[in-house]
Amino acid sequence: MKYLYVASSPEVSREDRRIVGDSVAGEFGLPVREMEIPAVDFAYDAGRRQHGSIAVLEMVARLCPDDAGKLLAVTDRDLFVPVLTFVFGHAQLGGRAGVISLARLRQEFYGLPPNREVLKERAAKEALHETGHMFGLVHCADRSCAMSLATNVRHIDTKQAAFCAQCGAWLRREPRK
Amino acid sequence: MNNHWQILVVDDEEVMCESLAAWLREDGYQVDTAASGHEAIEKTRLRDYAIYFVDLKMPGGMDGIEAMMQIRRLRPEASIIIITAYATVDTAITAMKEGAQEYIVKPCNPEEISLLVNRIIKVKNLQRENTILRKKLNRQYVVHDIVTKNARMHEILELCREVASLRSTVLIQGESGTGKEMIARAIHNSGDRAPKPMISVSCAALAETLLESELFGSEKGAFTGADQQKRGKFEMADGGTIFLDEIGDISPKLQVDLLRVLQERCFYRVGGSQEVHVDVRVIAATHVNLQQAVADGKFRDDLYYRLNVIEIRIPPLRERREDIPLLARHFLERLAHELGKDIRDISEGALKLLMDYNWPGNVRELENTVERAMVTCKNHVLTEESFAFLAMNGLAGKAWTAPAGMTLQEMEKVLIVGTLQRTNGNIKESASILGIDRSTLYEKIKRYEIPR
16 A cells, blocks of 8 residues: 655644645545654755755655655745756656745745735645656646646646646556556 | 657756756656767757757866857757856857857746746747648658658668659559658659659549640640640649659550650640640659559550659558558657647557558558547547557458458458468467467468468
């Protein structure tokens, strides 16, 4: 029996982890289990004042339990890959490890008052998106699909927390690993 | 349809290279990486990349600008984006002057890079569509447009190149749907006559008298309704090529007229008394065995020898099965653009099914089959189910086309021969398909004197 693990680093509350877990439960045909992972401070880049998502992803892949089909980690640190200014999340395409960052999903990042509902919605969409990548899905041209590429929160807010018919059909055909 | 475009990321910093490649792969592109300018050039020689991301500063004697210049010499149509961590106005100007399409500073905003690639791909899709439509409009096929990896076909294509600029008559023989006209156009377009027209005439489509006036033209008053002088196809093709399809179907009288054109390079319009001189290269094609038609007295031997100066026999698709996956993917790619469907590949199971089919209608049937499967396909990949109708067609065709007057024994012989061909002479497999044991099959092979 394989599970879809949702893991959080210490700065993420259990409630936020639960939100992410609930959003992916039932979407990928794997039961969800929750776990904790160590802090991601080792990936801090002082020059950029962000955390490198490649190093985080390597750690997540190492921590995958034997019964993990996939492991999606949640952090509150702002993530980047060297060539880009930031990423909302990062996953191994067709692999076992993925990570999402809540940092830029929060309204306060943009100087606005906190809003839990907005954060929950955005986190759910990003969790579906990165987990979709782990199952081999690439970006979708349908802008309302969870797999469409969002490079800013405005686009995250306009897409749905669900897959379009084509991506959904692809996931149903894909054998569970 | 992102996966049709291949991207090469060139950067000596592995982490930069891989992170950009991974980002682009998530967008569905096929992405390769190169750690130096030299490696990028080597890879460019092997693959046709549509977009290059080239880091400006690279060690090893070849910086980004030099790599870009060499890439542009090899692939002038490729789009090159220079990336750098050190933006200065001078380097930006140099890069753009040397032909870079864009210049971006890393780390880049994800939105910027995504919009940039989308914009380039959009233009490339339009350019490709334009090329396809132009080719379709002008049917400007050249030899390298013919998709094949079959050794016999390569020999044919080499022969096409060799004879393209000669005036000699060419006779193309091959089953229906093997691409006889495409070969004729490739010969015409590869030779000195390319700027002049190639005129096609289907000899089987017209009655004798109509065909005569079509080919040679007619004078005013030559027959009822001929209210003005009309130029024939031979005159229209002057300086170029005339393609006479289904030449085996022309009448004895027209065979004589055609022989005269080939010998004298001149003819009379229907109802005319003045010789018309033309400089036309004749390429003829037929699906019937002309040599047999000569032996049977149905086709003039002198015309046959005049036509058969250069002979090209195109093998049927079932004799070049290795081309089936290649052609199927070629049609898929072209039709995806034409039909506007995001279908990206054909599954291995579906390809096996296509490979096993006998293709009586040859390449034309394969093209139509891929199109039909694509029209009803709801996913990104054509699977065995997409081609389910093929099995039905095959069964229907075989079940209902038995020629009249055939005995049961003759039918049995045909079935055994066909099954042995399909299994490449494998007795065990053939016996299993036919539902008999091996000894019975051996006995029938012996009785019907089936060669093995």
